[in-house]
Amino acid sequence: MTHANPNSVLTGTHFMNGDAACCEGLLAAGARFAAGYPITPSTEVVERFAARTPKTGGLFIQMEDELAASIAIQGMVWAGEKSFTVTSGPGFSLMMEHIGYAAMTETPCVFVDVQRGGPSTGLPTLPAQGDMMQARFGSHGDYLTIALVPDSPQECFDLAVESMNLAERFRIPVMFMMDECVGHMTEKVVIPPAEQIPVYPRRRTTKKPGEYLPFAPGEDLVPEMAHAGEGHGLFVTGLTHDDRGYPLMNPAQQHKLVNRLFDKILRAADDLVMVEEEGMEDAEAVVICYGITSRVARRGIQLAREKGHKVGLMRLKCVWPFPEKLVHGLAGRMKAIVVPELNLGQVVLEVERCAAGQCRVIRLPHAGGTVHKPADIVAAIERGMA
Amino acid sequence: MLTEIRIAGFGGQGVILSAHVLGRAAAIGQGGYATMTQNYGPEARGGAASAALVVSDEPILYPYLTEPDILVVMSQEAYSRFTPELKEGGVLIVERDLVHMDSKALGRRVYSIPATRIAEELGKKMVLNVVMVGFLCAITKAVDREACREAVSDSVPSRFKELNLNAFDRGYDYGIELLKTNPEPTRQGSVSHVELESANW
Numbered sequence: 001m002t003h004a005n006p007n008s009v010l011t012g013t014h015f016m017n018g019d020a021a022c023c024e025g026l027l028a029a030g031a032r033f034a035a036g037y038p039i040t041p042s043t044e045v046v047e048r049f050a051a052r053t054p055k056t057g058g059l060f061i062q063m064e065d066e067l068a069a070s071i072a073i074q075g076m077v078w079a080g081e082k083s084f085t086v087t088s089g090p091g092f093s094l095m096m097e098h099i100g101y102a103a104m105t106e107t108p109c110v111f112v113d114v115q116r117g118g119p120s121t122g123l124p125t126l127p128a129q130g131d132m133m134q135a136r137f138g139s140h141g142d143y144l145t146i147a148l149v150p151d152s153p154q155e156c157f158d159l160a161v162e163s164m165n166l167a168e169r170f171r172i173p174v175m176f177m178m179d180e181c182v183g184h185m186t187e188k189v190v191i192p193p194a195e196q197i198p199v200y201p202r203r204r205t206t207k208k209p210g211e212y213l214p215f216a217p218g219e220d221l222v223p224e225m226a227h228a229g230e231g232h233g234l235f236v237t238g239l240t241h242d243d244r245g246y247p248l249m250n251p252a253q254q255h256k257l258v259n260r261l262f263d264k265i266l267r268a269a270d271d272l273v274m275v276e277e278e279g280m281e282d283a284e285a286v287v288i289c290y291g292i293t294s295r296v297a298r299r300g301i302q303l304a305r306e307k308g309h310k311v312g313l314m315r316l317k318c319v320w321p322f323p324e325k326l327v328h329g330l331a332g333r334m335k336a337i338v339v340p341e342l343n344l345g346q347v348v349l350e351v352e353r354c355a356a357g358q359c360r361v362i363r364l365p366h367a368g369g370t371v372h373k374p375a376d377i378v379a380a381i382e383r384g385m386a
Numbered sequence: 387m388l389t390e391i392r393i394a395g396f397g398g399q400g401v402i403l404s405a406h407v408l409g410r411a412a413a414i415g416q417g418g419y420a421t422m423t424q425n426y427g428p429e430a431r432g433g434a435a436s437a438a439l440v441v442s443d444e445p446i447l448y449p450y451l452t453e454p455d456i457l458v459v460m461s462q463e464a465y466s467r468f469t470p471e472l473k474e475g476g477v478l479i480v481e482r483d484l485v486h487m488d489s490k491a492l493g494r495r496v497y498s499i500p501a502t503r504i505a506e507e508l509g510k511k512m513v514l515n516v517v518m519v520g521f522l523c524a525i526t527k528a529v530d531r532e533a534c535r536e537a538v539s540d541s542v543p544s545r546f547k548e549l550n551l552n553a554f555d556r557g558y559d560y561g562i563e564l565l566k567t568n569p570e571p572t573r574q575g576s577v578s579h580v581e582l583e584s585a586n587w
Contacts, residue, residue, distance in 0.1 A: 015410035015420070015537075125425075185449055186406065186422040188413040292449065299447040374448060 006194035019044035025160025032058035035072035042114035066091035070098035084110035100139030102173035127180035128368025129342035147320035165200035221264035274318035283312030300377025331355035336384025340364035394436035395460030400515030405437030415533025517557035524561025
């Protein structure tokens with residue numbers, strides 16, 4: 001780990017919205033290239049990036065569409081810069097093919113999705129959490145991904161840094177799943193001094209051309225990276241490939257490669273359990289939530305506790321990979337798990353799978369456009385406790 | 387203590403900036419908490435604009451307004467649309483020349499200020515939003531005066547700093563004077579028809 005370049009860190013206390021904070025986080029983490037196509041409610045992220053780059057260095061390109069944006073960033077990664085793109089639901093759908101390409105070619109990058117109501121163009125200016133399964137399974141074929149979900153502008157900064165760090169560490173596309181409410185909400189954001197912001201550097205190889213194999217896994221199953229133009233004769237393809245990066249399309253290589261893409265993340269699954277717990281000491285039921293919904297859930301829990309219900313909160317900051325062991329263990333100790341989310345039931349499917357019938361799982365779906373009412377959370381808790 | 391504030395008017399009046407200034411004052415100047423959200427129409431100028439601000443001395447969980455305590459309106463449309471949601475006995479702050487009140491204001495504590503005219507006297511109509519912020523600050527004490535001045539000064543380009551601070555002070559002083567002559571515009575926490583007429587003036 002190194003730390004952030006002070007040139008790109010806006011150290012201080014700000015009153016800023018989540019989109020701006022996300023941009024600052026990615027800049028602090030070392031992003032120097034962004035490509036995007038404008039879409040509400042995400043545009044402010046790259047608008048700010050474009051405005052900041054004359055000072056920080058770097059480049060923003062507005063591409064002709066989201067397909068182009070999502071592959072342009074990968075070109076720049078192989079050229080040597082940390083890169084990201086930003087979009088919302090309809091654009092995220094268009095980016096799916098290239099998310100798979102990034103997974104297959106082990107191209108570290110961040111996809112920011114500021115979620116709005118869907119399907120299709122849905123509700124451009126209003127929040128939802130309807131892309132959570134798409135973040136996990138959206139592209140074809142088998143791959144694993146990491147998805148972080150912030151619940152405040154402060155976390156849009158903190159977890160944006162983390163997203164870029166994880167992308168570099170595992171050499172994967174990381175999904176940063178914001179929503180319209182968090183993105184457009186303005187709150188206090190404290191940006192620490194650059195030396196207090198850990199940054200995961202590009203995993204550059206020290207091997208010479210000829211000795212270096214671009215896709216030969218290291219000890220943690222992640223290969224070292226070389227950049228184009230450095231004499232390594234890189235070959236990068238979405239086809240199933242060998243350690244040299246050359247197409248090798250047979251069942252044995254497919255098995256070896258795709259399993260490694262899974263295993264490099266699964267092996268570190270315990271490191272990726274990022275949860276915030278509250279009131280779990282005496283809890284008989286728990287609300288499992290993520291993103292903006294967790295703030296409403298917290299209010300609901302306060303109200304339920306005033307009524308005498310022993311309820312705790314478990315907020316997932318990292319939804320993918322899903323904290324399977326943790327939720328399985330929890331389900332064995334709880335009467336009920338309540339899962340509010342701004343979709344008609346996505347992450348709750350994972351909760352149900354991991355709870356494996358040990359306790360009641362109460363779904364609290366919402367089609368989006370606004371957030372749940374705290375009273376809805378209380379009612380669901382009461383259903384679980386009854 | 388949690389206070390819910392809505393500020394609404396036309397796009398281009400600086401509605402969002404005024405909420406931003408108040409939020410910044412509460413969250414940074416006073417070291418409390420503030421959450422601002424906003425609604426806007428698709429138009430860049432002239433459409434309806436509104437900002438919602440929650441200020442509190444504790445972390446804010448629910449991000450939106452439930453029952454506003456304070457409503458600031460700078461257009462007739464904003465007045466008509468948002469006054470019904472203002473809490474009974476809540477504070478209604480109106481731009482006197484841009485809003486004509488009717489029975490919707492009944493039951494609210496109404497304070498009006500010719501903010502646009504004051505801003506024009508200062509040489510720039512654009513600063514009417516900051517005049518409103520100063521006025522709100524004096525009337526409601528929702529946010530500390532010094533924190534608010536500091537937030538104004540931090541939120542505008544340096545060449546407009548003095549102008550904006552003057553605008554803030556004019557609005558603030560107008561509010562203090564109004565409170566002296568008319569400390570409580572309502573009986574039993576509500577404005578009567580007669581008072582409504584005089585407020586419309």
